Amino acid sequence: MEKMALRNEIRALQSIGRNGCVYSNGTPGEIIPFVDCFVPGELRIDLYSREREINGTGNTSDDWDVDECCARLMIIPFEQTLQGFRRAYRLARMCARLPRYQSRLAFALR
Secondary structure, three states: HHHHHHHHHHHHHHHHHHHOOOEEEOOOOOOOOOOEEOOEEEEEHHHHHHHHHHHHHOOOOOOOOOOHHHOOOOEEOOOOOOHHHHEEEEHHHHHOOOOOHHHHHHHHHH
């Protein structure tokens, strides 16, 4: 079951890279919001958008700060194997589910 869920997550990440969209159906393989993969071997967590959603600001407002968004991107490099992806994505899921953005955590992971 876990292997199937991981495959669904990998497909969803590949879909993000190709199409810029996610199709989720609520299964255990549902992709975690704010995590994407545009460069092979790197997972990216958009902490700026996540924090705006948590605060209720939303991500369509006119006060979007591009520089701040780039500064808060967390990039997790991984070995391009199933095990390497699994480790990186596990860390990305953990970071994306934190109740609040922790700047010390982002600094420690760099």
